[in-house]
């Protein structure tokens with residue numbers, strides 16, 4: 001390891017900066033550690049991210065490094081921007097020029113500079129998951145496999161796993177071929193990598209493995225970056241995969257100024273190859289690593305912390321840590337027990353309104369966290385009904401929409417005409433008479449002659465193709481070439497985009513279709529033009545390749561805006577690193593959270609529990625758990641068993657809405673779906689019947705026509721013997737109508753409606 005110092009003789013270290021006062025002693029020690037490897041493994045909310053930020057400010061302020069010598073890797077681009085702003089606030093202008101961002105964005109930047117050394121052009125495209133899967137599908141077809149049987153998604157996942165472990169096609173052959181699927185994957189992987197190179201494209205995983213290749217094949221290039229990035233800092237280290245580990249290890253090898261912070265209890269991306277071992281091995285890799293614990297949590301109340309602790313200690317594997325807080329005890333956690341998902345959404349929204357009234361909270365003080373994206377819909381509806389603004393983070397991104405991907409593919413061809421996926425996507429979109437047969441002939445020719453598709457269509461005259469199609473292809477190529485010339489001669493991106501939309505007939509086709517859907521698409525395309533205009537205005541040297549790169553690397557959480565006056569809806573995965581005064585963790589049901597086995601993969605309960613831990617520790621003051629007893633899943637209504645996690649939390653901390661403690665199941669039986677024992681655990685905050693108002697709505701003397709009959713699923717009712725309950729289902733008509741009712745104290749009963757003497761409870 002080489003030591004270095006940047007200080008000229010004249011500028012001795014300054015006295016410790018004032019801002020170190022904002023840190024506790026452990027944090028200060030970590031932030032003012034200037035040389036050598038530093039490891040911080042600490043619990044949620046203990047200031048890990050804050051320490052990284054202050055440490056960078058300290059290095060700069062004390063002249064231990066220039067901004068361009070610092071490389072900070074964060075989990076989202078947004079986190080990087082925030083860090084940059086805070087550093088600027090701490091030390092002023094000195095912060096500009098820092099290299100901060102996600103692994104993908106930082107390494108794609110380096111790859112653009114060095115692309116030629118590994119056989120790419122600097123204008124390479126970045127394939128997103130859809131592009132990768134489409135490319136794989138094409139290869140499957142060419143090899144005569146049926147993509148309905150051998151799913152491109154599965155092959156892509158396997159290739160991606162291999163890449164994340166730095167296993168290249170050659171090694172895959174020898175290491176992984178245990179089954180037919182492995183065998184097919186090996187074949188496809190090899191061809192896929194060649195296709196990517198031919199298309200001058202990299203997929204997301206390549207953005208991590210190509211730098212490793214670059215550095216290993218070109219020690220001079222490695223040394224250049226080692227000398228450049230004298231300090232490397234990595235947030236959320238527990239979620240790095242092997243490729244990320246390797247590339248930063250290579251960069252840090254010369255000076256060993258590498259600082260990583262993380263929390264093994266928050267490792268939630270093993271399905272993407274994240275490897276907790278990276279944290280555990282840090283001390284082996286850097287024997288003289290300094291370790292600083294951070295033990296004080298500044299984010300959450302005592303109850304919330306205790307709750308999180310009671311959950312995570314059920315996991316077998318974890319690093320021993322201490323976490324305490326000086327914050328108030330706070331409120332107990334509230335458990336919402338709901339009949340179905342609509343009931344759940346309404347109740348959550350009511351609590352949001354109550355908290356706003358009681359504590360003066362704003363919409364952006366709330367987060368609703370769920371396990372899977374599809375759960376958002378019902379909450380969106382409930383919030384909309386109550387007129388509460390919300391922001392949805394994740395889901396189908398704007399940039400994944402068909403029309404947006406189409407326009408971006410057009411733009412990509414101006415930068416990288418060799419991008420085969422972009423070309424195939426729009427060569428006949430809108431329809432311009434270049435049919436599938438012609439395209440297949442072109443692809444066959446390209447494969448046979450080992451040529452690029454663009455090369456063939458550029459010289460279409462020589463090709464043996466259907467004549468009218470040849471003419472159309474000629475026009476298409478000319479349009480693209482002309483627009484590229486315009487762009488190169490200085491016409492703005494926006495102008496070129498507008499021209500392209502016109503000349504290609506894309507806009508016209510949308511206008512002519514005139515359906516509501518086509519109009520929405522047109523609006524989206526116009527919105528993309530706004531994004532381009534914004535990019536142009538905010539960059540001194542706006543360049544289309546950079547715009548496309550920025551878009552291709554947007555992550556889910558980048559879209560979260562904490563200043564927007566709106567309730568946040570997001571998955572737990574997307575909530576990592578964030579904090580909110582009030583958090584609702586919804587859908588706490590077996591096979592949802594924790595998620596059961598899926599896509600042929602086994603359930604990973606320890607990881608699900610870490611995910612639950614991440615969710616709990618996002619909360620500052622108020623925390624709600626919620627589950628539903630019924631839920632529509634895959635188009636059918638299912639009875640749901642509440643999550644085993646609810647049986648694991650310290651029961652002293654959780655109360656139902658009516659204030660009673662929750663009863664928990666015997667742990668051993670906690671995963672059974674047996675309904676009778678489960679029924680008895682439900683405790684509702686039942687309202688008293690309003691006799692005067694609703695006394696007519698009784699089934700005693702059955703008098704309703706079906707339309708105004710209030711006895712349907714969801715109605716709260718009172719029975720003279722069984723007490724309060726809620727209708728789950730209704731069957732039959734007229735005199736034969738039956739209802740299945742869930743009674744608070746008596747469990748489930750099926751009753752003849754006409755004889756049941758049920759009374760509607762006012763809700």
Ligand SMILES: Nc1ncnc2c1ncn2[C@@H]1O[C@H](COP(=O)(O)OP(=O)(O)OP(=O)(O)O)[C@@H](O)[C@H]1O
Nearest residue numbers: 022023024043044045046047048049050298299577
């Ligand atoms: N010494 C301190 N004084 C006051 N507030 C602090 C201090 N340290 C941290 N905080 C605050 O505590 C909160 C949690 O800090 P931070 O987000 O850095 O924790 P973390 O360890 O990165 O959490 P996570 O594990 O969730 O990523 C932030 O609001 C931060 O500003």
Ligand SMILES: [Mg+2]
Nearest residue numbers: 048049050577
């Ligand atoms: Mg953090």
